Amino acid sequence: MLEQLTQLVQQYGGDAIVKNEAIPNELNQDVMQQAGSSIFTGLQKIASEGNMDQLAGLFQGNNATSGSNPVVQQLSEQLTGDLGQKFGLSTEAASGVAGSLIPNVLGSLINKAKDPNQKGFDIADIVSAISGGNGNSGLMDAISKYGGQFGLDQNNDGKVDMSDAMAAVTKKGGIGGIFGKLFGR
Template identity: 55%
Template sequence: MLEQLTQIIQQYGSDAVVKNNAIPNEHNDAVLNETGNSIFESLKNLASQNDMSQIAGLLQAKNLDQNNPLVQQITQNVSGSLSEKFGLSQDVSNGAASSMIPQILSSLIGKANDPKDGSFSISDLLGALAGGNTAQNNGIMEAISTYGVHFGLDQNADGKVDLEDAAELSKKGGLAGIFGKLFGK
């Protein structure tokens, strides 16, 4: 997950950071790395608040809505971090973040919605955000997907348990709601 994010940031960071005269060249790589860390931490913080529905909604969209509160929050977090860590003016950090974040998130959305692109999977993202073992999380997700219909986890009655169902259940109590339904609590 982090590798894919880093590649996307390198791709879209060229104009916003490398070609930006207001950002000293010796900081280019560090600014790009911090951008990735800040995006990931923003998503991780949201996941820790048991609100995977916003992340799921963002990744399932066909196109990026730049007015989405999550997009704005990530942009502000990246801008603040760049300003604080590299002493960039608020205008410079806002400009760089506002230029990069929509492109980066649009690329992630495209990868998440492209069945032919195996470089990015939502289960990898969920595992990374949960901070756990990806293989273990994949096993848990597979078990929930396989058996979840029998435990009432299929919130949209489409015959499978997927990210849409998890998003709906997260609105009803986060992971506690999912596991409460699964274990009858």
């Protein structure tokens, strides 16, 4: 997942980093690597704090590019702090990089994850990487909360629970089928 984030940072880092006069050219590559790392660790932190609702919400609709999204805000704050601390960038310069880069990277990550033709951006792999492989328990809560909206109530009892998950796994091709259904694939 870090590799995919790094690719997206490289893709969107031109204006935010390379063409940014506040960042010396010799630091461009290091700043891009730090940005990818900060986004990844920030997502892991959100998951480890149990904020799976926020992460599940990130994968719904087109709010990954919104500065008002709590995940975007938290990741922007983290990247701003990391760039200031590691590279001595002013808060204004670091905030400008984060504000430009994070919505673009997250928006692209989510769009690629929702596209079954995009290799290397599988939702199940992303969730597993973010949660350190322990995403199922917290993710089950998010699935229960949002699952009815996505047709995951397999037995039509009005709630999404483990029996629905087991039915979905057997019908839809494993846990990837559940993630795919939840996140619109």
